Amino acid sequence: MKAFFQVMDRMKPFYDHVYNGVLLICKILLVIDILITTVAVSGRYISFIPDPAWSEEVVLSLMAYMAVLSAALAIRRKAHIRMTALDRYLPEKLLNFLDLFADLAVMALGFVMIFVGWNYAQRIGSRGSYISIPALSRFWMYFPVPLAGVAMVIFEIEIIYNQMKKIVLREDSDK
Numbered sequence: 001m002k003a004f005f006q007v008m009d010r011m012k013p014f015y016d017h018v019y020n021g022v023l024l025i026c027k028i029l030l031v032i033d034i035l036i037t038t039v040a041v042s043g044r045y046i047s048f049i050p051d052p053a054w055s056e057e058v059v060l061s062l063m064a065y066m067a068v069l070s071a072a073l074a075i076r077r078k079a080h081i082r083m084t085a086l087d088r089y090l091p092e093k094l095l096n097f098l099d100l101f102a103d104l105a106v107m108a109l110g111f112v113m114i115f116v117g118w119n120y121a122q123r124i125g126s127r128g129s130y131i132s133i134p135a136l137s138r139f140w141m142y143f144p145v146p147l148a149g150v151a152m153v154i155f156e157i158e159i160i161y162n163q164m165k166k167i168v169l170r171e172d173s174d175k
Helices: 002-044 054-079 094-121 144-173
Strands: none
Touching: 002 054, 002 144, 054 144, 094 144
16 A cells, blocks of 8 residues: 555645646736736826726736635645634544545535536626726636636645545554
8 A cells, every 4th residue: 555655646746836836827917916006006196107997807807816726725735724723622533534524525616616617707708808808708707716626626636645645554554
């Protein structure tokens, strides 16, 4: 069984690359968000700087991307909100089971985000366009949900694998 986990541990660089890629996307979106907001606010108060009409909708869309993608990043670091006040009073096996159950539930949410979010992006998003940018489909407004769902599922697979590894290897060492 240890050999299986040693082979699977070689996947860690993949998860690191996905994490770093999503983090890079969030950083780029933040910089773009700040630049657009700076130009928009400056344009309101400085007469020779144009205030683009599309700035508000684009900034809000970029914020939606950053919000859901950064939430997916928090899953991998285990930085999401969770109740731990009673953890020290619970038996370790029960705590491991509850952690695994919670991660399976989050993974299920990720799949819901992928499938329902993609459905919304294609059905509702394709029917409309941004008010200030008529050439741009509202698909891009709904697309962050399935995108974050993919990231959540990838990170949850890694977390569940690590939990299973911890449980199985501990049981093997007890024998």
